[in-house]
Amino acid sequence: xxxxxxxxxxxxxxxIDKFFTxxxxxxxxxRRFFQEVFLPPYEFKEVVxxxxxxxxxxxxxxxxxxxxxxxxxxxxxxxxxxxxGAASWLPSLISIAVVRAMGPLVTALIAxxxxxxxxxxxxxxxxxxxxxxxxxVSATNPFKFLVVTRVLATTFMIPILVMYTDFVALIGSFLxxxxxxLVSLSTFFVQVFxxxxxxxxxxxxxxxxxxxxxxxxVGCYKGYNSSKGTEGVGRAANSxxxxxxxxxxxxxxxxxxIVNAIRGM
Amino acid sequence: xxxKVVEIRGLKKSFGDLKVLQGVDLDLFKEExxxxxGKSGSGKSxxxxxxxxxxxxxxxxxxxxxKEVSQLNSKQLNExxxxxxxxxxxxxxxxxxxxxxxxxxxxxRNVKNLTKGEIQKKIEGLLDSxxxxxxxxxxxxxxxxxxxxxxxxxxTLILDPEIMLYDEPTAGLDPITCMDIxxxxxxxxxxxxxxxxxITHDLTCAKVTGDRMAVLLDGQFKAVGTFNEVFADADDQRxxxxxxxxxxxx
Numbered sequence: 001x002x003x004x005x006x007x008x009x010x011x012x013x014x015x016i017d018k019f020f021t022x023x024x025x026x027x028x029x030x031r032r033f034f035q036e037v038f039l040p041p042y043e044f045k046e047v048v049x050x051x052x053x054x055x056x057x058x059x060x061x062x063x064x065x066x067x068x069x070x071x072x073x074x075x076x077x078x079x080x081x082x083x084x085g086a087a088s089w090l091p092s093l094i095s096i097a098v099v100r101a102m103g104p105l106v107t108a109l110i111a112x113x114x115x116x117x118x119x120x121x122x123x124x125x126x127x128x129x130x131x132x133x134x135x136x137v138s139a140t141n142p143f144k145f146l147v148v149t150r151v152l153a154t155t156f157m158i159p160i161l162v163m164y165t166d167f168v169a170l171i172g173s174f175l176x177x178x179x180x181x182l183v184s185l186s187t188f189f190v191q192v193f194x195x196x197x198x199x200x201x202x203x204x205x206x207x208x209x210x211x212x213x214x215x216x217x218v219g220c221y222k223g224y225n226s227s228k229g230t231e232g233v234g235r236a237a238n239s240x241x242x243x244x245x246x247x248x249x250x251x252x253x254x255x256x257x258i259v260n261a262i263r264g265m
Numbered sequence: 266x267x268x269k270v271v272e273i274r275g276l277k278k279s280f281g282d283l284k285v286l287q288g289v290d291l292d293l294f295k296e297e298x299x300x301x302x303g304k305s306g307s308g309k310s311x312x313x314x315x316x317x318x319x320x321x322x323x324x325x326x327x328x329x330x331x332k333e334v335s336q337l338n339s340k341q342l343n344e345x346x347x348x349x350x351x352x353x354x355x356x357x358x359x360x361x362x363x364x365x366x367x368x369x370x371x372x373x374r375n376v377k378n379l380t381k382g383e384i385q386k387k388i389e390g391l392l393d394s395x396x397x398x399x400x401x402x403x404x405x406x407x408x409x410x411x412x413x414x415x416x417x418x419x420x421t422l423i424l425d426p427e428i429m430l431y432d433e434p435t436a437g438l439d440p441i442t443c444m445d446i447x448x449x450x451x452x453x454x455x456x457x458x459x460x461x462x463x464i465t466h467d468l469t470c471a472k473v474t475g476d477r478m479a480v481l482l483d484g485q486f487k488a489v490g491t492f493n494e495v496f497a498d499a500d501d502q503r504x505x506x507x508x509x510x511x512x513x514x515x
Contacts, residue, residue, distance in 0.1 A: 041374070082409075134357035137317045138371035138424065139343040 015157050029221045033151055036144050041075050043149050048154035054115050058161060066165035070172025073097060078180070087181060091188045092195035094173040097182060097195050097212030103166040105252055111158055112244035116219040119150050120240030123223025124233035125234055132224070147224065151216035155184070159205050179211035203259045218244045267294035267461055270428060271316065278311055278324035285311050287484030288325065294430075296309030298454055298461045300475030302468070302507065307481045309464040310354070313430045316462075318342045329428070334468075341454035347375060351460070354433040358405040364416055365390070365401045372423050389421040394456065395449060411442035418449060422457060429453060429461040435470045447473040449489050468507075480504050 009189055019107040081087050091134055126132050174188045219240040226236035268443035272427040285308035293299050303309045314320040315327055318334050329345060335389045336344060358367050366390045372379065379387075392398045395415040405413060413432060421429065429452060435443040447470050454461055463474050471478055471492065478495040480488045488495045488504045499505040 126359075126408055129360075130353045130357040131359055133314075133319055134351070134359070136319060136419075137346055137349070137351040137369075138375070138420075139346045140371060140374045238387055 011126060012110065022104060025225065026221055029224070030217060032143060033217060035147050036141070037152070042090045043145055046145060047152050050149050051157050054111075054150075054162075055100060055157040056116055056151050058111060058157075059164070061114060062161055062165055062181070063168050064105060065110055066103070066168035067100060067172040068148045070094065070098065070169035070174075071176050072174040073169075074173040086180040087117050090177050090181070091183070091191035094177075095170065096191035098169045098173070098198070099200050099204055101252070101256075103169060104162045104208050104211060106169075107165045107264070108158060108215065108248045109245060111154070111161065111213050112248060113241055114243045115154060116240045117213045117237040119216065119219030120223045121156075121237035122225075123147075123150075123220055123234055124226035124236035125230075127226050128229050131144070132205060135197070147220040149182070149218075150220055151213060151218075154216030154219075155209055155212040159208035159214065162204060162208040187212060199259065199262065203255065206254070207255045210255070211248050214247045214251065215244045218247065258262075267296065270295050270330060271442070271462075272326075272328040273312075273346065274326045276312070276315065276327060277323045278308065278315065278320065279323055280364075284479065285484060286322070289481075289485060291447065291479060291489070292474055293462065294436050296454070296458055296460050297418055297476045298450070298463060298474050300463045300465060300471040300478050301481060302466060302478055303481035304466065304507075308484055309481055310432050312460055312481070313351070313432060313464060337367060346406055347424050348427045350418075350424065350426035350429045352414070352417050352429065352431045352434060356417035357406075358408075358413055358416060358420070360405045362396075362405075363401070364403050364405070364408075366404070367416065368392075368420050368423050371420065372465055375424060379515060387423065391422055394422070394452075395419045409442075411438055411445060414438070414446055415449060418453065419472045425457070427459060429457075429459045430463075433466075434465055435467045437463060443467065443470060444473075446470075450474045480507065 046074060074090060077093055078087060079089060081089055081093065123132075126146070132142045134148070135145065160210060170189075174183075174185060177183050177186070222236040222240040222243070223233075226232040228235075269292055271291070273289055276289040277284075284500060286305075289308075290313065291299075300310050301312065301434060311320060312479060315322050317332060318337065321335050328446040330348065331343070332443050334345065346486070357368065358364075360471055362370065365388055368391065370386060372384060372387065387426075388401070389398060392401055397412055397415055400408060400416065405416070408416065417494070418429075418431075418434075429450075434446050434450060438446065450461065450463060451474060453459060461474075465471055465472065475492065477490060478488070478492055479486045480501075482494060482503055487501050488499060495504065496507075
């Protein structure tokens, strides 16, 4: 029979101890990613496979959401602009809103739900069914094969998805503007590109890279550290989504402050 | 006397407050099949996980091929792992890959300069050895429990290991499939000249596959020897009751 040794007392309270231990674990996980990403062997084939899964398989959902966002946002903004006789500014307003904030945010939140949960659940179930251990004992680095590839794929694919969402949302907006204000496609897009700056596009891309990295690393971290069988897998998937979304909002806020500061220079 | 491939001395391992291994001593000799018996949660699997560096001991030594496992860096550990095949309790097949991809996975990452034809030949040869050549393009979810175990064994054999570790190879299987797996363990040993540790609480499996038995109780080996030495002449009542229980159950 197993014996019990003297119980170790937590430094602070158990919950605070657990929080800081978790934070240190997460930091080590991120650090390990940056250590391993540059070292061979490189799993190019798996990165491409994950890019396909994350990018192409998300397209239907992203397309639908982006299109609806474009239409709805245009429709909701029209009355306010019309009140001030500024309905002709709709393309400018929509382009600024979509490119600067809504495109990256909507795409990242959808990806956090779809991709983040799937990564968390997949790696979590591999963990509890000892598939990760099986990789390790066959002298293969599971971190490199599972984590590095997925984080790279989300980091590369989310910016591409964001640009695609921006485009689809603007098309949705154009259809709405065209049917109400009879604005042509060229006039609409001339106004769109006059309203957005180089900084808007770059900040959107850089922000999306950050969102993609966050979704990938949180999903992988939660999955890689899941335990307690199938219940743990469910928890990993769930917390991957919740934590990713939480971090995405914080990052959005921070990037906004930085970009505004740059704009003010 | 046969060459010693594993030497364990004073091995201790705890998980939090739970003391699992409390001073384990054991020797494993080349080409022998050693069966480790013990109740669920007695630390049998922990022992072999320490052997492949999945877990680290708290105290004591674990020498495999003369090297202390806990002292190896990751490169040295991977070199050692190539010599050890680990067959997991639940097979641990990669469920997003076909049987062929499961077998290919460790091979292409560890053996360089193999042509596609050589890889295919090796995979087909191993699937023949475990009696499942027809499953090559199937997904793990399409296989029965016994088939999964066999494919799991084939995947570990693909790197030509010198030591095979079987973690509960017959757990959850019907008696006929259990006997098939027991025979497979013996065939693997004969065909591939492996040294094996079989972790089980199934006495039939132990009797069929083992040259020596080691009974793990209270975190230590209470009896080590041949089947008859361990059970027929057992002094420890708990070792004897382990046999009696299995006997009545069977």
